[in-house]
Amino acid sequence: MTSLVPYIDARTVEIHYTKHHQWYVDKLNWLIKWTEFENMWLEDIVLKANWVIFNNAAQIWNHTFYRDGLIPWWTVPSGNILEKINAKFWSFDVFKENLTNSAVWNFGSGWTWLVKNQIWDIEILNTSNADCPITKWLIPLLTVDVREHAYYLNYQNRRIEYVNNRWNIVNWDSVNEILW
Numbered sequence: 673m674t675s676l677v678p679y680i681d682a683r684t685v686e687i688h689y690t691k692h693h694q695w696y697v698d699k700l701n702w703l704i705k706w707t708e709f710e711n712m713w714l715e716d717i718v719l720k721a722n723w724v725i726f727n728n729a730a731q732i733w734n735h736t737f738y739r740d741g742l743i744p745w746w747t748v749p750s751g752n753i754l755e756k757i758n759a760k761f762w763s764f765d766v767f768k769e770n771l772t773n774s775a776v777w778n779f780g781s782g783w784t785w786l787v788k789n790q791i792w793d794i795e796i797l798n799t800s801n802a803d804c805p806i807t808k809w810l811i812p813l814l815t816v817d818v819r820e821h822a823y824y825l826n827y828q829n830r831r832i833e834y835v836n837n838r839w840n841i842v843n844w845d846s847v848n849e850i851l852w
């Protein structure tokens with residue numbers, strides 16, 4: 673649980689996944705028992721369910737995607753994703769500033785995403801609460817959890833520091849794999 677230190681502290685990682693993430697999993701399993709959703713893939717539940725079931729399923733999907741996109745070492749984007757970023761935002765620095773600003777200004781709880789749209793272009797997108805881009809037929813490439821439980825222990829109200837540090841632990845190989 674310490675591999676993301678100093679960017680995300682061990683206690684935050686532990687609570688995030690053993691309490692928050694696990695709570696969504698436990699609640700969803702309880703909610704879908706004996707329902708049409710019981711044997712569905714998670715993505716199908718996210719796309720088909722409403723209200724409480726959707727919220728819990730989408731938060732599991734979002735948190736799993738977030739966790740899988742973190743690596744404990746710094747890398748730089750290359751290959752296809754770098755070409756897409758340069759074509760859309762002119763440079764990686766401009767892209768980084770845009771996504772950071774979106775995350776900082778994402779009001780309240782939610783997620784800030786880099787997604788691939790249906791015309792194979794990339795976009796920055798803010799969602800609120802549990803909302804998930806796959807319901808808009810967008811393919812997530814990268815995300816930042818901006819709910820306070822993702823950073824408050826270490827950063828308190830300084831979301832901008834948390835988001836700036838997110839850039840040190842991006843799994844760009846995984847972004848490239850999803851992109852194509």
Ligand code: FE2
Binds near residue numbers: 692735819
């Ligand atoms: Fe979270």
